Amino acid sequence: MRKQSSPIVGNYPRRCHAALFIALVLLLPSTLFAQGYSGTVSGILTDPSGAVVPKAKVTLLDEQKGYQFAATSQANGRYLFASIPPGTYSVLAEAPGFQRTVESHVKLNVSENATADLTLKVAGAAQTVEVKAQTATIATEDAVTGQVVDRRLINDLPLIDRNLMDLTFLAPGVTSMDDQCGVTCTGTNFVSNGSRASSADILMDGATVTNFEPNGGITNATYVPSPEAVEEFKVQQSNFSAEYGFSGASVVNMVTRSGTNSFHGSVYDFIRNTITDANDWFNDRAGVPIPPVHRHDFGATFGGPIIKNKSFFFFDYEGVRSSDMQTYTAGVPSAAERSGNFSELCTAAGGAFDSSGMCSVTDGQLWDPYSGVYNSADGGPVRGTFIPNNRINLYTSPGNPKLSGTPYQLPSAPGNLIDPVAQKILSLFPMANNQAQGIYNNWIISGATPNFNNQFDIKIDQRFSEKNLLSGRYSQQWSHNSPFNCFKTFIDPCGGGANRTFAKVFSVNDAYSFSPTLLLTSTLGFTRGGERIFAYNSSLNLNPLAALGFPQYLRTNGFNGVPAIFIGDYFPATAGFPNAGNDPYGNYKQGQDTGQLTVMLS
Structure with a gap:
């Protein structure tokens, strides 16, 4: 865990860039392409005979934001734009004696090296040659393997619980993995091409949001954005560059949506309930009705320009309200057993x-x-x-x-x-309501656990000059649930106590061009996540130890809950008395702060 407290401002003073530049020149033995979630656009300019065209003026235009980037083709006719945010671009090439040539709709995906080769025709009358880019089927600029999941797939593919991480399974070689995390984790535990669990890294706008919690053996994210907040992501599986060296197997590289030169937004509500959901095939065949389902996933997005061609914003909010229905069966003491x-x-x-x-x-x-x-x-x-x-x-x-x-x-x-404490505990068990099933399975009840989740993202993109491009994002999530109390008393054994989770994620990406061939990129990220699980009875205004007759010195540890009570050797394997009180790990809090500072020169 590493914290970074260096302040970040919108437009770095030139002396700050110079200081970073000098430090990197002294420390780095060679240059490398600095990408993170951004990519490169490159190509070769040729004339109709196939000869290269040097010293041509090349302009890269963001078709949605209006950003322009300038470059000059080298002696071998090659041009390069480095550290370019994902998006759709037009490439314009101009050279004396040749017609102005434009290739539009060049798609640059997250952490991709896109290619756009142009053939310049000999000039006649003033005219412009425009062609539309064809989608490349084979990557020729690098050997990175993986799968890009773009906005169209995110929007069109069904996601039953609207968990973006479920789409990682679209990548070849990715499969799910059992874990020990239970219901408290976010994200999806997956492995790639036979790698070990918990060896992947999850990036959001170039900054890690991976939860480095080792006990569960899982790939878990501190924060998972709404599907409406993500433009695209890439599951990078092998041969990726050294900047992703923290990962031992694969990288999930996400980029969030940005505003454009036009305002756009949406309002949505994904509803699941008992009427609209389909029953399980096996239940349907056996005549078992569908369990009650209640889930609303709602929210809104809005983005657009602050200053056209210069400043943009994008905001999204998502809320989830759901109820998890569960049925519990167990054995409870009869009236005779309560008396001994x-x-x-x-x-x-x-x-x-x-x-x-x-x-x-x-x-x-x-x-x-x-x-x-x-x-x-x-x-x-x-x-x-x-x-x-x-x-x-x-x-x-x-x-x-x-x-x-x-x-x-x-x-x-x-x-x-007969212990007086045990007798009080037995009095808090419910009475049997299903005697036909025998004394070890004589009680049944159904109930719902309500779940509440809220989260939002806000992103600002700012073009200070032709040399300086900055992007900043803040995300926050908070959720809670209160499990169903099946006993209706403070020794409830059916669920954990109230659960509270939160996440706060902040990232800033800055790209500064010293010259057409020298670029400094910086990424600062900070993630804070936490979870608190309370004792079963934490919301009750009572002293459970005193109510049960336990000695009061047990409260010296600050735990105001019922001890875990296990009842063994009293039932067959399929039923019996349930355990009571708190789970041994059912009252705790944990948190994690992760800081990241990446500075690269290319």
Whole structure:
């Protein structure tokens, strides 16, 4: 984790550029193409005979913003425009004795090296030759492999949950990967061409938004923009340049949308509900109805010029409101068991009590825990004294003789194995409502977990001069959910506590041209993300430890929640008593700050 506190201003003073230039000249042994998410446009100018045309004036025109970039063809007829933002361009070539030639609609994708070769005709009457660029099927300027997902694909392809990262699977060799992240992660865990999990890097406008959380073994993003906010992205899989050296496998390189010389916007609402969604094929065949579905993904975009041909803005907002329906089944204690009478366990196990009160089936018999003797042969206890008829409320345990005279010895009275804390916990379990399924599966309930998410992006592009182009973006996301409380009490076992997440992402990209052949590009990025999961009962105005009778010194750790309570060896593999209280990892907060400063000379 690295923080960078150097201030960034819109139009760098010339002395700042000069200082960076001198430092790079001293430190870099050679020049390299500086790209990030930008690319290059290059080509060769020839005459009708195939001879190259040197010293021709070449102009690159952004067809949407009006930006113009100038270059001159070299002795070999080649021209080059470096560090050009993705977009659609026209290439204009002029030379003495030749007609003015224009090639329009040259598409430059993210981190791409586009080629536009022009043939200049001998001049006659003043005229202009205009041709339309043909989409190249083979990249000839580099050996980078990958897949570009452009605006058309993002807009047209179906995304059931509107998660942009799902489109990474369009790239050859990309497949999904199991992870341990659960519901708290954003993005999609994927691997490329057999690489290890969590080895990819996710870039947004040249700055990383990768979540460097190692425990889940996942490729996760701190911030995933709305599909409406992204112009295109590229899954770069191999042979990419050294500037992407942080990644061990692949790079997802996204570029967000910008304003143009005309105002444009949209308003949308993607709705999913029980009426419009299709049922699962297997459920439909079995006659099982579709589970309730409620999801609204809504938002708006707006962008345009601040000053035409010079300054532009783009803003987008997205909100998601959804409910996740879930059904829970488990076993809950009967009224008799809450009072200490567990005789029904023997019957449920298929046994019966003999005249002494012992169950004929071992799994249906309760034993005095103080009577067990450790068996060194198999590492388990040897049961000694059974509890007649499983009536804990009538049984008096001798306890541990070694504890005689201490506060830890059991009182000599019937029911002394019943712990008062455990009895209070059992009273907070719901009553059985599905007795036909047996004592281990006698309770069922359905409920919904509401989810709320809000996020926005704002981007400013500024052309200060023919030499200086700057782009800045700020993104923010905040979300929360409160899982369904299936017990309706503070020992709820069905979901985690309330979950809060946030992300703040800031990036600035600056390109400064010292000469037609010398370019300085700088990228500053900062990402802050965090998550907070609260205890189940954190929103309740009570002291759960005191309510259950736990000693108050347990609160010294600052955790105002119910301890995790596990009930084992009391149910078959498919059902039984649910655990209660908080998950051992269910009350925590984590965050991450990631800073990035990249300066390159080309």
